Amino acid sequence: METKYIFITGGVTSSLGKGIISASLGKLLQTRGYKITIQKFDPYINIDPGTLNPYEHGECYVTADGQETDLDLGHYERFTGIQTTRDNSVTTGRIYQSVIERERHGDYLGKTIQVVPHITDEIKRRILLNATKENFDFVITEIGGTIGDIESQPFLEAIRQLRWELGPERALNVHLTYVPYLAAAGELKTKPTQTSVKQLQGFGIQPEVLVLRTEHELSDELKQKVAHFCNVDSKAVIQSQDLPSIYEVPVNMQRQGLDSICLKKMGIEVGPTPELGAWHSFLERRQKATETLNIGLVGKYDLQDAYKSILESLAHAGTYHDRKVNAIFINSENITRDNVAEKLAGMAGVVICPGFGQRGTEGKITAAEYTRTHDIPTFGICLGMQMMVIEFARNVLGYADANSSEMDSKTKHNVIDMMEEQKKITQMGGTMRLGAYECEIVKGSKTWKAYGKDQLIKERHRHRYEFNNEYIDEFERHGMKCTGINPSANLVEIVEIPKLKWYIGTQFHPEYSSTVLHPHPLFMSFIKNCINKKS
């Protein structure tokens, strides 16, 4: 089958969950046996979200091939189990960068470079790129932002052209909008949806399917009205009401036939609706897991989206242990030696979160000291692992000034130091140690057991600093073991204190590779030990 393209656009407001709808549609098509990929095109100018503050843009997700991307790619992977690549996340910045590079190279032979056709051509080329490398049945493309934003116009023009060139059997638009409820009038309002579809039509795009986000059940009458005003089949008006979990969205979409409608519109025969099997079992287990497990998240960002993948990984592992994880954010900036016991009271386990810069690091170190000395299961991730190492150096090895050279460039005891290869780098974006690297795990260690006795693993990274190998012997002699090493660069990837119940730090980010059907082994092992600790 020739590759077919589904474009997901959004109107009325942002944050309607286009990423979840894209991931759900991908999941449903995949369940029907199609080979799919999902990509995101973001209209902002940054080359990638790597330089964006999490307050601006939430978590920065990292693909196995080392691209810093939008957090929606995390949803794509968690829902479908596919591995996205650097070609699945594209921004306006990257589009312009390649056009400008070609212009400087003289490739345009004296032509004036314009948004149409040069920028739109580059957008089209990138939309089609994934399918030139692999044989996909469906490529789902989510367009970031909201219809009407000035910066999304070139993307809409590119989609319009592609729909024309590929024809209705190979290109389709699913538009997501919002139906607000006016409490004072007691009414659901469709006008914003009508306006948003009109705007899309103004760009020459007629959506085939509408997904209406709503907080209240929509009547058939209302859906019919929307269909009537928007030139859409009434069956192709689907509601996406708020659900207790994002993982219920595929089931809800399947029930309303989102996948079968798309197939029909593209002229594909729709077979029987496939069972969601393992996905259903996960949801059932999730619903039944009412006993809660409090996990403290020690970090500096007090917003959900900043630690998205960690929260999801904890939730996956919790479900498979029949627990509802109650992740409690504890701002590390407010943690002191005097209040740490109170702040961490009632936590079955603690995650020391990743991050950059000095702010909140002393609180992370204090939390690590408390959980180490009270044998509370602790999972340090990236900067979190580095803070565990610094704490150990200060309080066990006796180096009061121990630090990372990121926080204190002059410290004599730089137990965490900048990687050699990083020292020459001055450019900020995309220059860290990024993506999946191998790690050899020490036989018999807790991590080795957690991974099911797999000695060579591959995990994703995003950092500039590392464990300073000059200190390995000293740490090991005093009880903190380096149980994971990158075989080619000899970098320490994992530390653990075997004497304690579960005190493990990883330089890599296991949270990027936990999925609904394959929860990450380290999160599984962490949660298991948190439960033991509680009982």
Ligand code: GLN
């Ligand atoms: N700031 C630390 C480093 O660059 C840790 C990064 C992280 O937590 N992702 O090494």
